[in-house]
Amino acid sequence: MTNQSDTTNYLQAFVEGMISSGVEQAVISPGSRSTPLALLLHRQEKITTFVEVDERSAAFFALGLSKASGKPVALLCTSGTAAANYYPAICEANASHIPLIVLTTDRPHELRQVGAPQAMDQFHLFQSHVKEFIEMAIPEGTKAMLDYSYWQGMRVIDTACQTPKGPVHLNFPLREPLLPDLNQALIAEKTTKIVVGKKQLSEDELIKFVDACQGKKGVLVVGGSHTPEEAKVFIELAESLNWPILSDPLANITACGKDSSLIMSYADLFIQEVEMNQSPEVVIRFGMVPISKNTMFWLQSLSETSKIYFVDETGEWQDQLKQTQVAIQAEEQLFAKAIRDRVKIKTTDSWRDQWINWQEITAQQLMKLSEMKTLNETSASILVHKKMAKDGQLFVSNSNAIRFLDRFSSPESNQYQLFGNRGINGIDGIVSTALGMCATHPNRQNVLLIGDLAMYHDMNGLLLAKRYNLPLTIVLLNNNGGGIFSFLSQRQLKSDDFEPIFGTPIDLDFSLVAQLYDAEYTKAESLEQLEQLLEATQTQAKFQLIEVVGDRQENVLLYEKVIGGLTEKLGKK
Amino acid sequence: MTNQSDTTNYLQAFVEGMISSGVEQAVISPGSRSTPLALLLHRQEKITTFVEVDERSAAFFALGLSKASGKPVALLCTSGTAAANYYPAICEANASHIPLIVLTTDRPHELRQVGAPQAMDQFHLFQSHVKEFIEMAIPEGTKAMLDYSYWQGMRVIDTACQTPKGPVHLNFPLREPLLPDLNQALIAEKTTKIVVGKKQLSEDELIKFVDACQGKKGVLVVGGSHTPEEAKVFIELAESLNWPILSDPLANITACGKDSSLIMSYADLFIQEVEMNQSPEVVIRFGMVPISKNTMFWLQSLSETSKIYFVDETGEWQDQLKQTQVAIQAEEQLFAKAIRDRVKIKTTDSWRDQWINWQEITAQQLMKLSEMKTLNETSASILVHKKMAKDGQLFVSNSNAIRFLDRFSSPESNQYQLFGNRGINGIDGIVSTALGMCATHPNRQNVLLIGDLAMYHDMNGLLLAKRYNLPLTIVLLNNNGGGIFSFLSQRQLKSDDFEPIFGTPIDLDFSLVAQLYDAEYTKAESLEQLEQLLEATQTQAKFQLIEVVGDRQENVLLYEKVIGGLTEKLGKK
Incomplete structure (x- = not known):
């Protein structure tokens, strides 16, 4: 059977694999079956650990850590319903592309389907809401199994961080004794590194796209979650085209600190009220439809003469309007910068001026x-x-x-x-x-x-x-x-x-x-x-x-x- | 598309189907997509409704309702992570055989996989932890579809209540408008009834079993959850055989109000301390291993000369000791009563007296x-x-x-x-x-x-x-x-x-x-x-x-x- 030293080395190799792929934070919920992984994470200097008894809160906390850091975050709990408490945060992480590394511990095979306490079926526990489920092998101390454990730790983080990012779930069957040997020498770090490319259009495709947009009466629509730096790039793109920009609050267009009269922050209030003489000729959409229902209704009401482009690296094509004419799978920032730098013809001011006027009238109305x-x-x-x-x-x-x-x-x-x-x-x-x-x-x-x-x-x-x-x-x-x-x-x-x-x-x-x-x-x-x-x-x-x-x-x-x-x-x- | 009246009739038929199969209580968590079902349940006089914002608490509350009433209880929530919060209680209900009727509401097909808000994949959301998953049809008002909806309501409760009882999950895709027509006439109740049989041994099999047990030095081990009335039957069985009885606290042997010197309530304290001259010749086990680790170790230590019977109607055979020699699939109460009534030879007093002595010595020790x-x-x-x-x-x-x-x-x-x-x-x-x-x-x-x-x-x-x-x-x-x-x-x-x-x-x-x-x-x-x-x-x-x-x-x-x-x-x- 498994001994203390094998379990320790095997799990330590996994932790080091995770570290080599960029895990710096872990959130632990107390439990017995998870003891060796909990202690190894707690003792590991390169990982900051947090402890939270309620696994539901623990998982959402990990979600927040990862949202703010942009890095993968590990979650650890014991067997049984503990893991089921993670589910809401995992669903959210999957939908919003956050790389949570979910580690659940489990009874070994001989204690399954026999009524052992705190045991339940943890295979594919999170169904379609994780990118990958891995049932880890029972810990063994052979070089082959230490290599396997390190490799899984490293590889699975990469899976979580590939576009579209998302949670992954590893289930660890662990045998007693559950106390690791904390005095054991830590195994040497390996040096495998992974370099990930991004989807980009060719120069020909970019030029063709610019030609189809520049000088036209257009609107830029930015959904999804973006950092202020990313938001600025979208504003610069709008400025190069001289187009108004509609956005979701999480796109941070309004909060990024870059002033621009093209930012239509009050669109939800005015867009259904105005008499629009002319539909836009071109709409470029990034990410999901913004939260504003009025903006959505307006987009929905556009006639087929409006040419609609949808840019999304994930290829998931989450477009509830189903009116896209060209779906572009490319990394959004690289694409936006490439277009910004290639636009030579600005659209006439009269197009954007009516939008600026609506935004200003709304501002005055609110002030009153x-x-x-x-x-x-x-x-x-x-x-x-x-x-x-x-x-x-x-x-x-x-x-x-x-x-x-x-x-x-x-x-x-x-x-x-x-x-x-x-x-x-x-x-x-x-x-x-x-x-x-x-x-x-x-x-x-x-x-x-x-x-x-x-x-x-x-x-x-x-x-x-x-x-x-x-x-x-x-x-x-x-x-x-x-x-x-x-x-x-x-x-x-x-x-x-x-x-x-x-x-x-x-x-x-x-x-x-x-x-x-x-x-x-x-x-x-x-x-x-x-x-x-x-x-x-x-x-x-x-x-x-x-x-x-x-x-x-x-x-x-x-x-x-x-x-x-x-x-x-x-x-x- | 679906109209208000169709949605109302279709869902009302479902609710009436549930009522005809015995649902009397429902726990609702507020949400928008679930509006028509929530209002129909709230308005339904034959169903008592409770409202709780936190779906995790709502589901555990429903679990408690069902545990105390012995009846199926409905749970209702809106689309999205709301449903994922049910997961811990569903896992527990599945493992402890509680018939929760989980109703989730969902976007209709045309709003799936398109980034619509509060939408996620709810198919088989609870994986292997429900007995059945049903994707309901989009509401329609035809007689065929009303019959279908009533039938699903009635049938799925029966599924949940069959041995082994457990949770079932129905997912309802609903289109707008979500407000039902509350003034609409309610459809007539149907009168289909379901009569469910129980697994019982034949007279020959019972006699054979009694012959194998009576007069032998035996121990009765009762796990699982039982009412006081059920617990009394187990005690009567022990008395007819003149055997000591070891039990889990939830079996209610100690709390059922029936005094008997055969109840070894302190077994966890003394069973590993005593010098036992003789292993039991026969052990009859009902349900899972009791919580006491010492009792489990003692059972594990029995030699192969102890004949071990495991009685369990579910057929799940949750026996972590894996030492059963005969597994009997029969309804436990009927089986226990049948044996109790057929035993003619009591085991000699000396066997049970040593057990009574250990129990008494422990009681004295505690008092001191x-x-x-x-x-x-x-x-x-x-x-x-x-x-x-x-x-x-x-x-x-x-x-x-x-x-x-x-x-x-x-x-x-x-x-x-x-x-x-x-x-x-x-x-x-x-x-x-x-x-x-x-x-x-x-x-x-x-x-x-x-x-x-x-x-x-x-x-x-x-x-x-x-x-x-x-x-x-x-x-x-x-x-x-x-x-x-x-x-x-x-x-x-x-x-x-x-x-x-x-x-x-x-x-x-x-x-x-x-x-x-x-x-x-x-x-x-x-x-x-x-x-x-x-x-x-x-x-x-x-x-x-x-x-x-x-x-x-x-x-x-x-x-x-x-x-x-x-x-x-x-x-x-």
């Missing part, structure tokens, strides 16, 4: 509204965006929070980075993912904008902030329930159908939550007070909860007032 | 220890068992809590029922499962015995207690961390390896948790105070948290003191 000067969920969200410091990190929750930012963010801001979980848009795991972001760059300004239901759903994640002193500022938009449903068709229901099933007030006193996890707590009473608190976070980071009391109905009324005003100004309908 | 008279985790656990009222319900958490009960429960008690999650033994979801148990019989005494890590893991479940006024008494054994590891090989580690990875202190002030969820809170200061509090719960149920501060090291020392004393008394080693 008294609601924007008093504290409410909308004004608080706008303020959070404005008060982000250079290189700060803002995590935005799903449902209303990200929609407030999308609709109301002005393009003038410092360069900061916006993060979210927009693969599958769950409200589970937001707190932990934001804390993972914070743990990656704890010395920056770190802010989370979140509603009360999402906060409750992942309250357990707060233990990570307490244990690791993570200086996250949480701005809680508390409208006591599911505010998004007040914007959807469900709002037509009578109150005794609506409140118990959709409104779902939870009546939690969040000051107690703050106290439980040692966070500073403030209930913001005015926009000025919130502004001061946010300004302070630019220079002095700390773990704090700022509660903004909102009202579900008020959010809808304010939105309708804005749209009503624009309908009047912009003439359509 | 001063630690049993002061408040600690062990004495608190013993007291909880003693203070359960007739027909009360006690839920016991995994890791240490259930082991304390298993080792130290005296056989004299009222008839109450003990519940636990012993399919895969996770510490996730315990609070919610206990609340499901409580919600099924809220007028009984309902107690949960739980450690601090399990309490933290499923703290979100407490919102259900608050929302539905569930009068659960939680006895929290708080040793600030993972107490179980102090009993395992990991305790050999140095503190700087042990504490961060296994000890994992969480330093939470649980009085704040109680306050957050409107539970009464008491920190028990003495065994007398705890006794008074528990006695009060017998007549006046309320939602309360009683904290017993424990010490991880002290638990181990006490256990070692008990074992040390028994080694001395009982002579072996």
Whole structure:
């Protein structure tokens, strides 16, 4: 049978393989079967480890670490339902292309299908939501098996990091004794390196594409998640073409710190209100459709005379509009730069000027509204965006929070980075993912904008902030329930159908939550007070909860007032 | 495309199909795609609905409802990661044979694989952990499709309830509009009924079995989860044979209220200490190996002259000892009663008397220890068992809590029922499962015995207690961390390896948790105070948290003191 020394060497080889492929962080949940891997990761100087008891929070925390670092992150848990708790974060990682390395430990073959405690079928546990499932061999100490273990560690990280990036799952059957021999000499590092190429078009293809676009009345549409540096490249591309740019908030076009009148940050508000004389001749789309439903409806309404290009390196072609005429599989940044550098003919100013005019009218309309000067969920969200410091990190929750930012963010801001979980848009795991972001760059300004239901759903994640002193500022938009449903068709229901099933007030006193996890707590009473608190976070980071009391109905009324005003100004309908 | 009326009728037919097969309770998590099913369930008078935002807690709550009622329970959520949060409870339900009816809603085919929001692959989402996965048809209003929908609702409940019971998963692709027509006439109930037979041996086979057992020196070993009524049948079987009975705490042998000197409730403590002159000639085992590791080691050590029978209706043969000589696939209760009624020859008293002697010596040894008279985790656990009222319900958490009960429960008690999650033994979801148990019989005494890590893991479940006024008494054994590891090989580690990875202190002030969820809170200061509090719960149920501060090291020392004393008394080693 397996001995302590074989298990130790075999797993150490795996860990070193992972390190050689770039793993620097690991999140561990306590358990017995996982003992040898947990201790080897904990003892390994090249890997920073975090420990979290709730595996669901642990996995979302790892997701946040990887989002902020751009690097693969390992996750480790014991056998049984522990692993099943990882599932929500794994689904999100798969949809948003985050390389999580999921390590589960398992009973060896002789203890399976026999009712052994904490044992269940872990084969392909995460179904189609991981890029690869590997059942590892039982540890053995032969050179062949140490080489195999090192090679799997190295290779699987590469699999996770190839385009489209995504999670992988390795299941380790382990026999007792589970305590490793920690005094054992570590095996020497190997030096295999992997160099990965990127999809690029040929010069001929690029020239042909430029010819098809330049000088035309076009629109650039940028979805997906991008760093500020990447966002700037898209803006430069728009400027070279002289086209307006529509984008998803996570594309960071509005938050990247580069000013440009071409950034249509208020598109969600005005695009369905305006009388458009002419459809665009060309649309270039990068990544998924932006979050704005109005932008989506507008894209959907374009006639077939608009030529639509869809650029996406993954080849997954996630285009719910199904109107693409040319799908281009190429690395987006290289492609955008190549086009930017080759465009010689700018489109006439009159095309973009009407867009700039719509954006400005919307800005003026917003400025006029008294609601924007008093504290409410909308004004608080706008303020959070404005008060982000250079290189700060803002995590935005799903449902209303990200929609407030999308609709109301002005393009003038410092360069900061916006993060979210927009693969599958769950409200589970937001707190932990934001804390993972914070743990990656704890010395920056770190802010989370979140509603009360999402906060409750992942309250357990707060233990990570307490244990690791993570200086996250949480701005809680508390409208006591599911505010998004007040914007959807469900709002037509009578109150005794609506409140118990959709409104779902939870009546939690969040000051107690703050106290439980040692966070500073403030209930913001005015926009000025919130502004001061946010300004302070630019220079002095700390773990704090700022509660903004909102009202579900008020959010809808304010939105309708804005749209009503624009309908009047912009003439359509 | 689908219209509102078709969707309503189609889904209403499904709900009526479920009702005809016995579904009376449903747990709903809010979402948009699930709107029509949520509203139809909410409006349906024959189904009691509960709403919980955190799908992980919702699923464990449904598990608890089904455990306490013995009936199938429906679960409903929206598309995306929401469903993935069900996974831990589904794995547990599958392993412990609980008929959860998992209803997920999904985008229709035209919105799949195109990057539509909150969409992911939900086919076979729960892999091998459900008995059946069904992709439902898109709603249509034809008679054929209404019949299909009713039939699926009825049939799938039957599938879930057949032996071995277990969860089933139905995925509903739904198109907009999502609001159902609630004014529509409900379709008439159909009257199809299903009658299910049970596996039974023939009279010849029974007689042959009785002949092989009666008069022999035997032991009855009862694992698995049983009601007090079922437990009594096993005791009657033991009495007819005059054999000692070893059991798992969840088998409720010790808690069923039937006194018998044959109940070896302290077996875990004495069985490895005694000098046994003779191996049993026959062992009859029902269900899985009991939790006691010492009982398992003893069974494992039996020579091949012991004839071992394994009785299990499921045919899954979950026998980690792999020493069964005859595996009998028959319904356990019918089989036990049949044998009980046919036994004519009792085994000689001398065989059982030595066992009774060991049990009594252990009882005396425990009584002598001063630690049993002061408040600690062990004495608190013993007291909880003693203070359960007739027909009360006690839920016991995994890791240490259930082991304390298993080792130290005296056989004299009222008839109450003990519940636990012993399919895969996770510490996730315990609070919610206990609340499901409580919600099924809220007028009984309902107690949960739980450690601090399990309490933290499923703290979100407490919102259900608050929302539905569930009068659960939680006895929290708080040793600030993972107490179980102090009993395992990991305790050999140095503190700087042990504490961060296994000890994992969480330093939470649980009085704040109680306050957050409107539970009464008491920190028990003495065994007398705890006794008074528990006695009060017998007549006046309320939602309360009683904290017993424990010490991880002290638990181990006490256990070692008990074992040390028994080694001395009982002579072996």
